[in-house]
Amino acid sequence: MERPPVYGIEVFLTIVKEGSLRAAAKALGVGAPAVSHQLKLLEEKLGVDLMYRTTRSIELTDAGRVLLNDAAPAYRDMTYAVKKVQQAAKSTKGTLRLSLSRGAYITAIAPILEKFQAENPDITLDISLNEGLVDIIREGIHAGIRLGDLVADNMVAVRLTPPLTPVFSATPSYLDKFGRPDHPRDLLNHRSIRYKPPTANKMTDWNFTENGQDKTINPPTRLVFDNIIGVVQATREGHGIGWCLQATIQEYLDKGELETVLDSYVKELPPFYLYYPVQNKRVECLRLLVDCLVSHRN
Amino acid sequence: MERPPVYGIEVFLTIVKEGSLRAAAKALGVGAPAVSHQLKLLEEKLGVDLMYRTTRSIELTDAGRVLLNDAAPAYRDMTYAVKKVQQAAKSTKGTLRLSLSRGAYITAIAPILEKFQAENPDITLDISLNEGLVDIIREGIHAGIRLGDLVADNMVAVRLTPPLTPVFSATPSYLDKFGRPDHPRDLLNHRSIRYKPPTANKMTDWNFTENGQDKTINPPTRLVFDNIIGVVQATREGHGIGWCLQATIQEYLDKGELETVLDSYVKELPPFYLYYPVQNKRVECLRLLVDCLVSHRN
DNA sequence: TCAATAGTTCGATATTATTGAATAATGGAG
């Protein structure tokens, strides 16, 4: 025999448990002939008879007793395993592993973090911060957050924010020295501090919009970071004009440490999206997080 | 869920074990679509997805990992249980429980006992000696031996001996004193030593045959035993004419201690039959015993 | 001995599983 005839065993164990074939039939929700047939089938497959049966009573044969002893616990374990899986899926306890960039953390997660933790005391958020794209399946991560909804179509994408406003900024002293650009083409006379995603092998383009038309300007560059924090740091140190999300440097803008330029030419970025494999659609913890994020969005 | 969807789990575990859906299909001996379908069905029943799947690889979800951890051992145990049952049935080791009368033991078992034990060193014979009929199923006994083939039709009956010859016997001194009967009717002037089976509530009739016609004679009786040994003992003590199987008193006949009478009127008894529930037909130990008994019969 | 009950048989039917061919999607090789 290759595969154990598990359905037959199921029926067999039920008969033993219920004490009679008819009772087993009722317990299984089928008719008596079905049970009778299944038992016979099992015996045929095993090559041994399992029960002495008269019309009035049933009694185990030696083989039946052996099967009962060994298969019953195994079957019970299997039932238990199934239950556990179902409960685990519906549970509001556990760890939710997320992968997101620093910008996504600041923009999307930080604002709801306290509320979420308060509402879901049994959920641990295991947040992996990194700028590049990661294979969230291979890394065992439940969900990621990234810009844009261009995700593989076996992924579910949930918009978390409105379209984002990036800013070009520099220190007032830098701008005093080199001048405040009025038009994107003015940037060609400036030093730019650029960002290159760790996964890409080229810098992110600087895109502008003028009268509904998009333009790309790549000003002279002597500083490139694969990390937005590096870009911000260098910008604050007055090394040139840097690009980042407005939220990232809001505090420095408020304090007057940094100043934005070319605001009217800035091209909006796509919003942040949370994305996760369709397979995680029914993970209750994740559903709770999505609920929280979406309700905050509105 | 009432019953665990075990077939689905079977498929799931195979996929994990084989590493891909196609490999699992080959291992299970079915096509790939079947496996795909079964997996999906299982996920539907559980209400959770178990695997992230791309066309190139599969990866377990959290739920899948839980199921694997818990169900795999249970499934292995189940496979093992089935194997054990089959091996136990085919095994030539073990205990064979028999129920038989003393006469059956002497006539049928004793002559083959040594040979059988020598040929089957791993089989223990657990012999329960009693004269009455026992419910061999309820007593957990594999087979019984009794006179005649009038057994329930869910029993298998195997003839072990030729028809048996009973004898009427007494001591020579008794016969010298009371005369040797020439015809059954002469018994009415004798003392009879009778046998009453423990299960019956009347003595066994003394039957004779004359010119192809059967007759029953019940001579005066002042001694009744529910045990053939008792009958023999009393006969040897000269209390009257006793009835028993010839084999039982062969040694006394040889020594001249006892003498038979009315030999030409004796009616043959049906042979000894071994009988057992059809359910034991495939118990290997029993098959070996039957083989040994039958080969000795010829 | 009879009535009640429990298991079985049998043919018909309903349900499930599987197939085969077409389609879609992934990841590595050139």
Add this chain to the structure above:
DNA sequence: CTCCATTATTCAATAATATCGAACTATTGA
């Protein structure tokens, strides 16, 4: 970067299994 080999999936048709209902058989207790 594109193509190709490989893999999963879909869908409809078919095969295989399981179940049902009714008639039947056999056992047990009244």
